[in-house]
Amino acid sequence: MIIGSNIIPYENLTSTNTEAALLLKKNNIPEGTVIHTEYQTAGRGQHGNRWESEKGKNLLISIILYPGSVKSEEQFLISMTISLGICDFVDRYLEGSKVKWPNDIYFKDDKIAGILIENSLMGDTIESSVAGIGLNINQENFPGEIRNPVSLRMITGREYEREICLKNLLCDLDKRYKLLLYGDRRKIRDEYVNRLYWFNELHEYMAGKTIFKGRISDVSVSGILSIIDEKGKILKFSFKEVDFIP
Template identity: 40%
Template sequence: MIGNPFHVLATINSTNNYAMGQVNAGPVADGSTWFAMEQTAGKGQRGKQWLSEPGENIMLTTVLQPALTLNQQFMLSVAVSLGAYDFFSKYAGEETRIKWSNDIYWRDRKAGGILIENVLRGNIWQYAIAGLGININTPKFPEHLANPVSLRQITGKTWDSLELAYDLCRCLEERYSRLHPAVFDTWLAEYKEHLYRLHEPALYKINGEIFQGTIHDVLPDGRLCLEKGKEILELGFGEVEFIFAT
């Protein structure tokens, strides 16, 4: 089960780095999870740093051994994204969304992110190191951050981040325990049902060019189908940037 065992770390540079070290040191049980009260060098997508005040938010990593092949990686990403969506929408409500490929949004603001790193042994997908950072109790974010939001800002309540971390693990486990290629079409449809900006014209940037485009679909391999003018672009991770109004 995800969260069994569940380790609480007082201070660590990055839960993903720590979990990776555990995997490199020897076998790790599927679902082993590390929660940090404080991260000094939290990792986000594309090398971005993710920081938080001690005890304020959810910063955890779970080690998974999915019974999938490497060309089925997006299935795991969808399962983890839906688990995080299930968790956050329970507290923040129906305005919760999944931003491609696996950020958690509330309205036009980022509530959390997911970073999945893979450990391979030859062609075998041995482990997936899934890190999740969810904004829970931050009352105010630095002005240089574009569009963050916390559960406290949404609800006006202060939460126990550790107790919510246990609940997040339960939501992830509910999805992960049923992860199988047979359910993927259904889950991909559900993922798209909750997709941020689906069929809504908005601004994007590719290779320095900002333009108005519309998301039409997400393909089974994870590529984003974005309409630009009269063409449909099929984009991989990191190939497009979402632009937000200031």
């Protein structure tokens, strides 16, 4: 087992990703080390967004990885891998989890998990990667400013043992990570694309001030999203260049 072979528990942290980055600077940390906390005072999401979580209700972890065989131009493969591992976990309890590009896990139209991947590059390879995950397990009340959150408990009406959930999550992530290191990366990409929220469905999007309709068709290993508009033109977007219109 790579992911989960070493777990460092905390009661409180500013951010698990921040703590992981500090540990990487100070120590020779084994690959697969998991930083796990009950509460974050300044949890971070993608592009500076905050991740809000009630103390002792959810899973808040960061995983230290050394995916040296992954080229820098393919670094979104790490996000694909982590996303699929979380979907595998959710599928233990519920069918139908999806990945909302680039970094959210959805059940139906609600967000059950978020991912923050922070890579340290060395030339054309990845020296280290910190994969931060916030996964809603037992929380039932969320701040009003958070759009469409959901948890396992809200969906099923059951309370879950978070230690068991953590064990299962790390097992699922470990299987996916080994596929990234030693297996078929094309399979990872293909599964990720087929898991995409709104994949091949006609929906509205906004790019800049322009609203258009299109169908998601692909995501590259560098993270570029492809949408085919109603005229058949393939439009390509990087992070924050396009918004989904509910």
